[in-house]
Amino acid sequence: MEILAVPAAACGEFADLVDSMHRLRARVFGARLGWNVDVKDGRETDAYDQFNPTYLLAVAPTRVVAGCARLLPATGPTMLANTFHQLLPSHGLGPHPGMVESSRFCVDTSLDEGGKQGLLHRTTLMMFEGIIEWSVANGYHEIVTATDLRFERILKRAGWPMKRLGLPSQIGNTMAVAGTLPASVESLDRIRATADRSGMRLHHHVAA
Template sequence: MRLVEVRNGENSVGNRLIDQMHALRARVFRQRLDWTVTVEAGREVDEYDALDPTYLLAVTDDLHAVVGCARLLPGTGPTMLGRTFPILLDGRPVPCHPGMVESSRFCVDTELGMKNAARGLHKATLALFAGILQWSLANGYTEVATVTDLRFERILGRAGLPFKRLGAPHPIGNTIAIAGIIPATPENALRVQPEGYQPLFTNHLALAA
């Protein structure tokens, strides 16, 4: 397994992986978690996918299958937290500054049988955590904002990542949602790297070749 950084329209390999990512999101968010999301032709896509995000994908070594994914958007632009879930801020201003990036649509295909890493977490989960923080640091970001649920907040705790809540949990659909900030620091990135983790940007160059 390795991580790759892709954006829409960069190359045919990246476009194929992005399509697989949307199919994975449909399986996880609609079928497994029963979230209220829009699925068409077996793909989950929302308005934020039209904002030229960066996608971090955990893929098999042969680039055949997407194991996990996360979507990254600048905190200064339209974000899910500011536009869709401001209720999670409990009336506080939307955090918005050049040092913040928003991570959304994080999911992992746990049925692929990838070996679990330390702390009982899926290896792809830890690799994506490390990749998000590594990417953030390389691009000048100091904070990662995210909207998630209480289950995922516990996963962050098991991974050893600090999570500063931006408000109280709120019921949204059939889950209890929460918004928070994870500091993007070299220490946090190193803390969550699973055994055998490959540097993200080496893999990006290999994909584009």
Template sequence: MQTIAIPADTRAQFPDLIDGMHRLRASVFKERLEWDVKVVDGREVDDFDQLPATYILLLRGSSKVSGCARLLPASGATMLTRAFPQLLSAGKLEAHAAMIESSRFCVDTTIEEGRGEGSLHEATLTMLAAIIEWSMTHGYNEIVTATDVRFERILKRAGWPMRRLGEPTRIGNTIAVAGSLQADRASLERVRPAGAGSTFNLLHNAA
């Protein structure tokens, strides 16, 4: 497995990977989790994909997308501020230049590669480590997200506990919660897969 970061200005160079990401999102969010998301032709796409996001993708081989996340500067339009402000205790996000939002995180945990004796799949840990590393490399020290309480527990098990930004709220068929995560060296060391080398060897920028 390897991870790749695709900035907005290089997105057109990787149409197959971007398509694979949207198909994975449809499979995970619509089919497995049964979230209320729009799927067209087997692909989940929303309005925030039109913004200058960076995508972090987990690949098997060179082309099979097995994990993804979308990163957007918190100083601009984000899911927390536009779609889920009810998750924020103050009704708004106190954004700053070193804050980024992570959204649409998902991993295909049915893959056998990386399924060891640990409590979390290596694919999940690799994606978390890649998000932290990318954020640190690009000057971000805080990551905010809207997720559900199930994934909040996964983050805690990974050694990357989330600080809640509001009270859990039912949205559709899930209990959603907003939170903040540190992007620093200590978090990276706790999260990255056991026995893995430097996370910088895992993340390859497409730019």
């Protein structure tokens, strides 16, 4: 499994992987989770795909995308500030140049090379590792995201606990919460230590 960062300018070069990512998002958010998302021809997209994001992709040897996340500077339009603002405190998000938003995170667990080990999934931990590596390399030290309570528990088990920005709120059929995550070498070390304890040595590097 390889972690690949695809900026908006390179989406044409990696069109097959970007297409695979949109198909994965449709399967996870539309079919499996039943979210109210826009799926056309088996692909899920939304308005935030138009704001020049960087996509972080976990790519299997078969060139199928097994995991993905969308990264956008928090100082621009973001899903949390513009769509899920009810998850934020009264003073809002408070974006700054060192903050990046992660959205549309998902993993296809059926494609993992090593299967499930313990309570955490190898591809999920690789994606966490990749998000932190990319963020640090690009000058971000804080990651903001909206997620559900189940995924909040996964982050905590991975050694990367989220700091809540507000109280959980029902969005559709999901109890959601917003929070921030540190992007630092220390966070990276904790996730790698969690993987090592489960017999899953990571220490991959993001390919740009």
